[in-house]
Amino acid sequence: xxxxxxxxxxxxxxxxxxxxxxxxxxxxxxxxxxxxxxxxxxxxxxxxxxxxxxxxxxxxxxxxxxxxxxxxxxxxxxxxxxxxxxxxxxxxxxxxxxxxxxxxxxxxxxxxxxxxxxxxxxxxxx
Numbered sequence: 001x002x003x004x005x006x007x008x009x010x011x012x013x014x015x016x017x018x019x020x021x022x023x024x025x026x027x028x029x030x031x032x033x034x035x036x037x038x039x040x041x042x043x044x045x046x047x048x049x050x051x052x053x054x055x056x057x058x059x060x061x062x063x064x065x066x067x068x069x070x071x072x073x074x075x076x077x078x079x080x081x082x083x084x085x086x087x088x089x090x091x092x093x094x095x096x097x098x099x100x101x102x103x104x105x106x107x108x109x110x111x112x113x114x115x116x117x118x119x120x121x122x123x124x125x126x
Contacts, residue, residue, distance in 0.1 A: 030058055030105075031055050031113070032055075035050070035117060036051040042119070043121055044125045051087070051089075053086050055085070058083060059106040060104075062103065063075065063087075063089055065100075066099065066100040066102065069097075073091075075092070098120045
């Protein structure tokens with residue numbers, strides 16, 4: 001252990017040393033910027049695709065679309081090896097109800113990122 005003398009600059013020096021030891025990734029991870037359908041959206045027709053836009057490049061490793069009964073919807077998603085900021089997953093025709101999207105990505109900094117959001121399909125528009 002390195003002894004630090006109690007001087008006016010020692011607290012600043014200690015803070016700088018500790019900040020330098022933190023990985024840059026700890027200051028902010030890539031996040032999901034927007035999606036189509038948007039989180040909490042009420043839509044009146046099945047979108048052709050689920051679009052996920054990230055703030056920085058990620059490798060999307062898992063996407064699950066859960067239907068109103070809690071069952072997974074087959075989207076034929078296959079994880080790729082190419083990092084990107086935008087992913088478009090074709091969707092089958094969906095029934096009315098509330099859906100949940102769960103995703104997992106690997107950030108450029110090596111951290112696993114996870115998130116989820118929901119949207120509701122109401123083809124009657126009510």
